[in-house]
Amino acid sequence: xxxxxxxxxxxxxxxQLRTRTKAFCACRVAYGDEPNTHLCxxxxxxxxxxxxLNAEALRLGVRTGLALRCAIAARTxxxxxxxxxxxxxxxxxxSQYDKPLCASGFLEIDADxxxxxxxxxxxxxxxxxxxxxxxxxxxxxxxxDLNRCGTPLLEIVSEPDLASADEAARYLEELRKVVAYAGTxxxxxxxxxxxxxxxxxxxYPNGDRTPIVEVKNVNSVSNVARAIRFxxxxxxxxxxxxxxxMANTPRSTRGFDDATGETVHQRxxxxxxxxxxxxxxxxxxxxxxxALVEAERAALPELPRARRTRYVEAFGLSAYDAxxxxxxxxxxxxxxxxxVAGASPKGVANWLTGxxxxxxxxxxxxxxxxxxxxxxxxxxxxxxxxxxxxxxxxKQVLRTMWESGxxxxxxxxxxxxxxxxxxxxxxxxxxxxxxxxxxxxAAVRAGKLEAFGRLMGAAMxxxxxxxxxxxxxxxxxxxxx
Ligand SMILES: [Zn+2]
Numbered sequence: 199x200x201x202x203x204x205x206x207x208x209x210x211x212x213x214q215l216r217t218r219t220k221a222f223c224a225c226r227v228a229y230g231d232e233p234n235t236h237l238c239x240x241x242x243x244x245x246x247x248x249x250x251l252n253a254e255a256l257r258l259g260v261r262t263g264l265a266l267r268c269a270i271a272a273r274t275x276x277x278x279x280x281x282x283x284x285x286x287x288x289x290x291x292x293s294q295y296d297k298p299l300c301a302s303g304f305l306e307i308d309a310d311x312x313x314x315x316x317x318x319x320x321x322x323x324x325x326x327x328x329x330x331x332x333x334x335x336x337x338x339x340x341x342x343d344l345n346r347c348g349t350p351l352l353e354i355v356s357e358p359d360l361a362s363a364d365e366a367a368r369y370l371e372e373l374r375k376v377v378a379y380a381g382t383x384x385x386x387x388x389x390x391x392x393x394x395x396x397x398x399x400x401x402y403p404n405g406d407r408t409p410i411v412e413v414k415n416v417n418s419v420s421n422v423a424r425a426i427r428f429x430x431x432x433x434x435x436x437x438x439x440x441x442x443x444m445a446n447t448p449r450s451t452r453g454f455d456d457a458t459g460e461t462v463h464q465r466x467x468x469x470x471x472x473x474x475x476x477x478x479x480x481x482x483x484x485x486x487x488x489a490l491v492e493a494e495r496a497a498l499p500e501l502p503r504a505r506r507t508r509y510v511e512a513f514g515l516s517a518y519d520a521x522x523x524x525x526x527x528x529x530x531x532x533x534x535x536x537x538v539a540g541a542s543p544k545g546v547a548n549w550l551t552g553x554x555x556x557x558x559x560x561x562x563x564x565x566x567x568x569x570x571x572x573x574x575x576x577x578x579x580x581x582x583x584x585x586x587x588x589x590x591x592x593k594q595v596l597r598t599m600w601e602s603g604x605x606x607x608x609x610x611x612x613x614x615x616x617x618x619x620x621x622x623x624x625x626x627x628x629x630x631x632x633x634x635x636x637x638x639x640a641a642v643r644a645g646k647l648e649a650f651g652r653l654m655g656a657a658m659x660x661x662x663x664x665x666x667x668x669x670x671x672x673x674x675x676x677x678x679x
Contacts, residue, residue, distance in 0.1 A: 203400040203437075205430055207366050208358035210412075211373060212351050213383050214327065214391035215258040221326045221350035222249030222292060222481075229389050233343035241326075241348035243288025248480050255350035256299075258382040259324045260486065261494045262352050263300030265380040265501060266319050270491050274299050276478035285329035285342055293353075295475040298323035299486070300352075305376065306503055307368045310361065317369055318357040327351050352383075358397065363426035366396055370419050375502040379527045387418050396422055398429040400437065408433040409447040413461055416454045425454040428461055505530055513543035522551055529565045538576030545579040553596050570603050578606040590663055591615040619666040621673075624657075627665060628673045631656035642678050650674070 219226055223240035239247035263270055277295035300322035309315035329344035354373070360366045374385040374392060385392045399410045411433070413425045429452075452461035500508075502524045509520035524530045529550075536546050554575065558567060568575075578599070582592040587610055598609045610616055618624065631653050632639045641649035657670050 203402045203434060205362055205426075206358045206399050206401060207360035207362070207426060208397040209354075209356045209360065209366060209369060210395045210397070211354040211356075211370070212327075212393040213262065213354060213373075213377060213385070215255055215262070215350045215352055216381070216383050217252055217254045217258065217350055219252055219254075220348035221252050221255045221324070222348055225348065227349050228345065229391075231345060233341070233345060236345045237347070242344065243290075249292065249478075251481065251484070252350060255324065256484070256486075257490065257494065258350070259299050259322070259352050260491055261380055261498065262354075262377060262382045263303065263322050264491070264495050264498055265376050265382070266300070266303040266305055266322065266354065268300035268303030268319055268322060270486060271297060271299055271301070272488070273297070273483055273485050275483040276481040277475045278478050279325075280474045280476075281472075283328065284340075285331045285344070285347075287329070287344060287347065291326055291328065292478050292481070293325035293475075294323035305356075305369065305372055307365065307372050310365055315359070315365070317359045320355045320357050322352050322354040325351050325353055360396075363423040363430070366426055367419050367423045370394060370422060372503065374419075375525065379499055379502055390417075393417075394422060396426055398426055398433070400430065400433050402437070406437070406442060408437050410449045411461070412449070412451045414451060414453050414464065417456070421454060421456060424459050425461055428459060432461070499527070502527070502530075509543075509547075513547070515544060515547050519547050519551060523547060526565070532565045532568070532572045535572035536574075536576040536579075538573050538580065540580035540584065541576040542579070542583060545583050546576055549575055549579050549592075549596070553593060557600065570599050574599060574606060581606055581610065585617055585619065585666060586610060587615050588617045588664065588667055590658075591617065615664060617666050618661050618664050619669050621669070623661070624665060624669050624673050625677075627657045627660035628653075628670060628677055630660050631674070632677060639678060653678075 217227055220236075220241055223238050225236045225238050225241055228236055240249055260270055274294060274297045276292050278290040279293045279295070280290045282289060298321040301320070303319035303322070304316045305319060306314050306316050327346050327349040329342055329347045331340050331342050333340050356369070360369055370392075374387075377383040377385045377392075383391060387393070394416060395412050395414055396416070397410050397412050400408045411429055413429065416422050416425050448466045450466050451464045453464050454461050506517070506520045506524045509515045509523060510517055513520075515523070523533050533546065533550055536550065537543055554568060558564065561567065575596075578592060578595055581587050581595070582589055586607075587595060591610075594613070595606050595609045595615060598604065598613065599606060602609070604612070618627075635652050635656050638649040638652040642653065653674055654667075654670060657674060658665050658667070661670070
């Protein structure tokens with residue numbers, strides 16, 4: 199069955215760049231500080247105050263643009279976006295209107311059909327943030343905190359290339375990973391340093407379209423997906439009820455309500471005319487130094503998607519494992535440092551995502567909490583793969599390393615965990631197991647192979663858990679034949 203309509207989603211993201219100070223003054227950028235303590239005449243827009251561009255904001259904007267494969271403008275300029283709002287004491291934001299810093303990039307994601315989709319980035323421009331107003335619980339008052347005024351943002355606008363709520367969610371996850379790898383933003387949606395506004399509408403096979411709706415106040419990736427799913431259902435119901443007359447409805451803005459999962463009409467959307475953009479008179483046009491762009495291009499690390507592909511192709515990892523290891527750059531770096539001679543990349547990945555992650559999750563801690571250097575995990579993997587210890591004893595070695603920080607081979611020697619492969623010792627253990635479990639042995643001989651596990655367990659126990667499982671299995675099979 200073909201879908202009765204296509205879903206079209208474009209995404210606007212406001213990304214807070216990770217600078218120490220604000221975009222046009224020397225006030226500190228600090229989340230969660232005492233309200234209204236990081237202010238000066240410039241970020242308050244007092245008469246006569248003059249903005250000066252923070253070079254670090256420009257550098258991080260260029261770097262983010264390059265990570266999104268954008269072209270960086272050789273010359274850009276600043277514009278005032280004028281509007282009144284209580285959290286905007288200046289009455290305007292300094293932004294970039296017709297000459298954005300970055301344009302024509304893309305971000306690759308997994309499409310719903312499993313192929314790679316290139317989501318085009320139309321533009322990314324620098325601007326300053328507003329303050330925040332919030333309601334005081336239990337009172338009728340709203341309060342204003344202007345600390346955020348003037349914080350540097352990069353507004354990243356995609357083309358409407360996303361075809362579902364899931365693709366929109368994957369786009370945001372990928373964007374968050376890319377800026378974390380590039381080191382340009384914390385990308386934390388809860389703290390509001392990555393804010394997104396999906397634009398949603400539907401197209402029907404006869405060419406009819408529902409009007410574009412921009413959704414605001416969405417504070418997590420899962421809520422972006424919820425908001426889009428709600429909009430798709432709501433717009434289709436509207437279209438079924440009103441049909442073609444919808445084409446004349448203007449674009450609108452709706453807010454997302456986390457509690458109900460619904461979007462609520464806020465206003466018809468402003469056009470650029472409503473903002474009366476004009477060139478910022480206090481800042482000259484900006485010539486971007488080509489040397490800065492080339493230095494940032496050269497310093498850009500391998501990005502998460504390229505790294506994930508490399509892990510699949512060069513290391514033979516599953517796409518899932520490669521995704522887990524590359525989701526956080528620190529984990530991927532740790533993993534690669536653990537790849538020492540003698541250990542297979544797949545084996546090290548299994549130990550890391552299995553035993554090590556289980557311990558970290560139990561302690562709710564990150565990769566930096568592993569109490570030994572990465573190479574030690576590679577050495578342990580090599581000991582298991584080289585059959586110096588079996589996998590079960592390997593886990594004991596890891597536990598001990600976690601407490602003592604010792605090298606794995608020292609743990610094996612000290613605790614006498616070396617694997618027993620000596621044919622005589624293995625055979626003796628297997629004979630003892632058959633003697634101790636006569637019923638299981640008879641069952642296996644009669645073709646009931648599920649009883650084999652009991653004999654394996656008994657033989658491994660006789661070898662104090664240190665037997666070579668493959669040798670034990672082969673020997674038992676021989677003896678029972
Ligand atoms: Zn200031």
